Amino acid sequence: xxxxxxxxxxxxxxxxxxWNELRRFECSINTHAHASDGSSYLEQGNNKIVTxxxxxxxxxxxxxxxxxxxxxxxxxxxxxxSKMERSKSSHKNERRVLEMQTALVRTFEKNVMLHLYPxxxxxxxIHVLQQDGGILGSLINSITLALIDSGxxxxxxxxxxxxxxxxxxxxxxVNTLEENAMSTVTLxxxxxxxKLSLLSVEDKIPLDRLESVLAIGIAGAHRVRELMDNExxxxxxxxxxxxxxx
Amino acid sequence: xxxxxxxxxxxYDSLSAFPAIRPDGRKxxxxxxxxxxTDFLPNSNxxxxxxxxxxxxxxxxxxxxxxxxxxxxxDLIKVEVDIAGQRDDSAVVESINSxxxxxxxxxxxxxxxxxxxxxxxxxFKLYVDVLVLSSYSNPIxxxxxxxxxxxxxxxxxxxxxxxxxxxxxxxxxFHDYDLVNLELKSPLVFLLALVGDNLLIDPASNEYEVAxxxxxxxxxxxxxxxxxxxxSLNNFYSKGFDASLLGKGIKLVEEHANDVLQALES
Amino acid sequence: MSEVISVVKRRGGFQYPSIxxxxxxxxxxxxxxxxEDVEKPAGDKKTDAAEGEIxxxxxxxxxxxxxxxxxxxxxxxxxxxxxxxxxxxxxNRLLSVIPLRGRYSPETGDHVIGRITEVGNKRWKVDIDGxxxxxxxxxxxxxxxxxxxxxxxxxxxxxxxxxxxGDLLNAEVQSLFQDGSxxxxxxxxxYGKLRNGLFLQVPSSLIIRSKNHTHNLPxxxxxxxxxxxxxxxxxTSQMDQARDLPPGxxxxxxxxxxxxxxxxxxxxxxxxxxxxxxxxxxWQIYSDENDPTITNSIRQTISRYANVxxxxxxxxxxxxxxxxxxxxxxxxxxxxxxSLIERDVMESIGNDVINGEKMRGNGGN
Numbered sequence: 054x055x056x057x058x059x060x061x062x063x064x065x066x067x068x069x070x071x072w073n074e075l076r077r078f079e080c081s082i083n084t085h086a087h088a089s090d091g092s093s094y095l096e097q098g099n100n101k102i103v104t105x106x107x108x109x110x111x112x113x114x115x116x117x118x119x120x121x122x123x124x125x126x127x128x129x130x131x132x133x134x135s136k137m138e139r140s141k142s143s144h145k146n147e148r149r150v151l152e153m154q155t156a157l158v159r160t161f162e163k164n165v166m167l168h169l170y171p172x173x174x175x176x177x178x179i180h181v182l183q184q185d186g187g188i189l190g191s192l193i194n195s196i197t198l199a200l201i202d203s204g205x206x207x208x209x210x211x212x213x214x215x216x217x218x219x220x221x222x223x224x225x226x227v228n229t230l231e232e233n234a235m236s237t238v239t240l241x242x243x244x245x246x247x248k249l250s251l252l253s254v255e256d257k258i259p260l261d262r263l264e265s266v267l268a269i270g271i272a273g274a275h276r277v278r279e280l281m282d283n284e285x286x287x288x289x290x291x292x293x294x295x296x297x298x299x
Numbered sequence: 300x301x302x303x304x305x306x307x308x309x310x311y312d313s314l315s316a317f318p319a320i321r322p323d324g325r326k327x328x329x330x331x332x333x334x335x336x337t338d339f340l341p342n343s344n345x346x347x348x349x350x351x352x353x354x355x356x357x358x359x360x361x362x363x364x365x366x367x368x369x370x371x372x373x374d375l376i377k378v379e380v381d382i383a384g385q386r387d388d389s390a391v392v393e394s395i396n397s398x399x400x401x402x403x404x405x406x407x408x409x410x411x412x413x414x415x416x417x418x419x420x421x422x423f424k425l426y427v428d429v430l431v432l433s434s435y436s437n438p439i440x441x442x443x444x445x446x447x448x449x450x451x452x453x454x455x456x457x458x459x460x461x462x463x464x465x466x467x468x469x470x471x472x473f474h475d476y477d478l479v480n481l482e483l484k485s486p487l488v489f490l491l492a493l494v495g496d497n498l499l500i501d502p503a504s505n506e507y508e509v510a511x512x513x514x515x516x517x518x519x520x521x522x523x524x525x526x527x528x529x530x531s532l533n534n535f536y537s538k539g540f541d542a543s544l545l546g547k548g549i550k551l552v553e554e555h556a557n558d559v560l561q562a563l564e565s
Numbered sequence: 566m567s568e569v570i571s572v573v574k575r576r577g578g579f580q581y582p583s584i585x586x587x588x589x590x591x592x593x594x595x596x597x598x599x600x601e602d603v604e605k606p607a608g609d610k611k612t613d614a615a616e617g618e619i620x621x622x623x624x625x626x627x628x629x630x631x632x633x634x635x636x637x638x639x640x641x642x643x644x645x646x647x648x649x650x651x652x653x654x655x656x657n658r659l660l661s662v663i664p665l666r667g668r669y670s671p672e673t674g675d676h677v678i679g680r681i682t683e684v685g686n687k688r689w690k691v692d693i694d695g696x697x698x699x700x701x702x703x704x705x706x707x708x709x710x711x712x713x714x715x716x717x718x719x720x721x722x723x724x725x726x727x728x729x730x731g732d733l734l735n736a737e738v739q740s741l742f743q744d745g746s747x748x749x750x751x752x753x754x755x756y757g758k759l760r761n762g763l764f765l766q767v768p769s770s771l772i773i774r775s776k777n778h779t780h781n782l783p784x785x786x787x788x789x790x791x792x793x794x795x796x797x798x799x800x801t802s803q804m805d806q807a808r809d810l811p812p813g814x815x816x817x818x819x820x821x822x823x824x825x826x827x828x829x830x831x832x833x834x835x836x837x838x839x840x841x842x843x844x845x846x847x848w849q850i851y852s853d854e855n856d857p858t859i860t861n862s863i864r865q866t867i868s869r870y871a872n873v874x875x876x877x878x879x880x881x882x883x884x885x886x887x888x889x890x891x892x893x894x895x896x897x898x899x900x901x902x903x904s905l906i907e908r909d910v911m912e913s914i915g916n917d918v919i920n921g922e923k924m925r926g927n928g929g930n
Binding site for chain 3: 083090091108109110111166170171172173201202203204205206207208209210243244245282285286288289290292293295296
């Protein structure tokens with residue numbers, strides 16, 4: 054694929070977006086009320102992710118018991134059918150997935166008020182049904198939603214987004230094709246602030262461009278936070294209306 | 300789930316009464332309501348998601364690949380199960396995997412895979428991936444319903460090249476966007492719990508705990524086929540059963556399977 | 566629709582019925598992020614959230630330091646923020662946010678139902694569906710031989726013969742530990758091992774705390790509504806009846822007022838005495854044997870009650886004795902108990918209950 058097609062001179066990307074446009078973002082919470090304490094379903098572009106939060110609950114293993122705070126466990130299951138081409142091997146013990154799990158735990162350890170739930174385990178289970186780029190960011194968004202649904206106390210939203218750098222132009226919310234063709238940055242932003250809880254740069258990126266990449270990234274993450282907040286409030290209003298009617 | 304002795308004996312007495320009194324009042328042949336979505340994974344040729352009223356849920360994806368069946372002699376349908384929270388080599392996963400591959404074994408009578416043949420040389424091979432998100436009892440029945448729904452909505456690219464490619468060497472080529480429905484009807488699997496002299500379809504998790512035995516019956520195209528198996532549902536009440544119950548179980552499935560099929564198709 | 570199975574089908578989507586509503590038309594395909602957005606100041610809203618208002622994590626609830634900060638809030642630089650998604654509650658000077666969902670948190674005095682998960686050193690671990698297991702100390706139960714007896718070493722050795730893994734019991738939350746977990750007691754005859762019935766579970770938010778959580782229902786069935794959402798349905802025992810009818814010769818009023826014993830005796834006509842009580846707290850209270858006289862019709866009634874309680878839970882209606890009875894009556898329109906598990910039937914029963922309350926003018930709870 055030629056670089057020309059990734060970003061046309063008219064300023065259009067492969068899927069017709071402009072540089073600063075998000076993909077379709079749809080989410081719902083409380084989708085698996087029977088199977089979990091908190092759950093979410095997120096579609097960000099063609100990423101489709103189911104997240105289940107179980108807990109805080111009695112730890113299964115003694116090693117998970119911490120007398121001062123809750124233990125946080127995150128498992129990411131990338132299904133074999135999640136990509137266009139079915140993968141032959143399981144992703145379960147892939148280095149990339151293990152790294153992602155560690156990055157996610159680090160991000161949420163600081164944001165969830167784990168000290169309120171000593172001697173318990175919070176278990177987060179994520180199933181990626183379909184992926185199309187920027188997966189780490191989508192995982193963070195889906196975990197934020199499911200945690201809020203579970204009623205577990207946290208300081209603020211964490212919203213995340215991936216940005217690619219095409220020559221000198223940052224491209225917001227990259228898909229797989231863009232992700233494979235250019236350097237990308239994933240960042241997680243706390244609430245409405247400009248504080249980053251996660252920054253992941255996996256390839257080379259010119260330092261002098263980083264600032265503009267971060268600026269559009271933070272703006273994009275804020276928009277994602279807003280979309281999640283809208284959905285949450287809608288859900289909450291629905292629930293409150295339902296319970297006050299009775 | 301571990302139940303107390305008193306709970307178990309209450310359940311056992313209720314379920315072995317005549318007629319059986321199930322804890323949720325169901326008839327012996329009655330399933331719990333289910334919800335099915337299909338066609339939600341654009342990257343797959345077919346997909347389905349099924350949720351039972353107790354929150355058990357499984358997701359099925361069907362993907363296809365063109366293979367040269369003169370070289371690759373494997374079955375044209377390959378099924379793999381992943382159960383959340385279970386290792387791939389755990390006994391539960393392996394037993395369900397082996398049972399399902401027998402259920403989906405191509406067979407001219409029940410599962411006719413000749414539809415998958417493209418040309419004299421090439422065929423579609425289907426990869427059926429099952430993800431069990433949550434289950435409170437043996438998910439085999441639910442999985443078979445999900446596979447049925449996924450396969451019956453599976454679409455494959457339309458072949459535009461010729462059928463006979465042994466003489467003229469060519470790779471199959473496909474229409475740019477036209478798809479054809481596969482219309483493959485896979486077998487349905489029924490799980491029955493045996494309690495005393497009673498047979499109960501779709502046992503709930505508390506019914507599991509007191510069943511003397513379990514019976515797996517496969518049904519396809521209007522008749523009961525293999526595999527038929529017994530399965531122990533718990534460690535406490537398990538014991539042998541009267542052979543006549545096997546006949547009764549098969550009859551129960553024969554009588555009601557068509558209703559299930561129609562409900563899945565409607 | 567078939568009697569064998571009911572299937573709801575959706576095609577072309579992975580949607581959730583509760584979410585698919587009228588307001589779902591925000592067009593997000595054209596999200597345009599302008600760089601100027603970054604400059605927009607955050608937190609430019611009013612400073613005091615009103616009672617019942619919906620807030621989400623990180624939202625400023627008040628900048629007035631006069632409020633005491635309760636659950637669901639945190640304090641940073643003289644500002645109080647919400648840490649959960651829920652509604653604002655103000656009680657006197659206490660400001661808290663009540664989350665929309667969450668696990669059961671025990672409070673002292675709660676009547677709960679639990680399941681033994683572990684037998685330990687002088688204590689049982691009890692699953693009450695909270696964040697942590699509750700603890701039941703050996704010293705907090707009645708032991709065979711009367712409540713006034715001292716606990717001995719042999720009791721410690723035979724704890725499993727009183728209560729073992731899997732056993733269900735009802736108990737009262739006696740106190741809370743520092744970390745919020747509960748300590749239970751069963752030192753009353755109305756608490757203890759559960760027999761003669763069926764267990765079911767509903768979200769704990771649907772059980773409203775009240776003075777009495779044990780109710781005798783029409784059809785010779787008694788329901789125990791654990792505040793933690795665990796529910797036990799059983800054949801009404803003589804003891805259950807005794808609770809409702811003041812026994813002859815007693816001063817009347819509620820039996821549970823007249824001592825630490827709760828229920829009075831197995832036989833309402835007999836006079837209560839401390840010796841009688843000691844006889845009652847014999848090995849029998851830890852028996853695993855069910856009453857052999859539970860008839861099939863009582864079993865069916867219990868199944869029907871279980872289904873109508875599930876229907877109330879499905880409709881997210883708070884579960885009370887009145888509503889269970891009213892739902893039970895409404896369910897009589899369906900002679901086949903098994904049909905009560907269908908969604909449309911559950912909804913219709915829920916509607917009947919709510920409409921019935923509106924008609925009697927005691928709706929709006």
